[in-house]
Amino acid sequence: MTYRTSEIRKSMPLLPIGTVIQLTDLTARQIRYYEEQGLICPHRTEGNQRMFSLNDVDLLLEIKDLLEQGLNIAGIKKVFEMKKEAKLERKLDKELSEEKIRSILREEMKIAQSRSQKPSLRYADVTRYYQ
Structure with a gap:
């Protein structure tokens, strides 16, 4: 499998918010807040349901880690911008x-x-x- 194929698979929106909550130990409210702040941008179905990719889950885990390290949302935005x-x-x-x-x-x-x-x-x- 090439890098490009792997990256495409990781970016496919497959996971509903309930599964993401279990994988990340975040609440639905936290996830929605991070979306409101522009830190994540999950795909929306025709019924407006959020669907998350593996990359989205990784991003949420990174946000969680940065918050635990003491960064606030503005700091996290700056880190993501620098990256x-x-x-x-x-x-x-x-x-x-x-x-x-x-x-x-x-x-x-x-x-x-x-x-x-x-x-x-x-x-x-x-x-x-x-x-």
């Missing part, structure tokens, strides 16, 4: 790195073509890294 920014930066760094690699490979291909030589890497070998 989101760090994740975005890592994604941008990765994209920039991949773009740099592609640029180098394009230049190598141009040089090889101008010399009527084969490039040192085959196209098939390179493209498998970008699928």
Whole structure:
């Protein structure tokens, strides 16, 4: 199973609030409050029932841990914001790195073509890294 498939499965809304209450030892009121504060955003069914993913449960457990460590809701929001920014930066760094690699490979291909030589890497070998 690839990382992408695993992440998709973890984000599928499958659990009703009653199950989440049992898994997290939080009350329905606490869960609704965290939703009101924008800390979680469970999926809603056509009947407006909240359905939670495994990622939502992990997030609720993280909120619970941070509260037990003494953070308030504003502090938790700040922690989540910082994590989101760090994740975005890592994604941008990765994209920039991949773009740099592609640029180098394009230049190598141009040089090889101008010399009527084969490039040192085959196209098939390179493209498998970008699928």
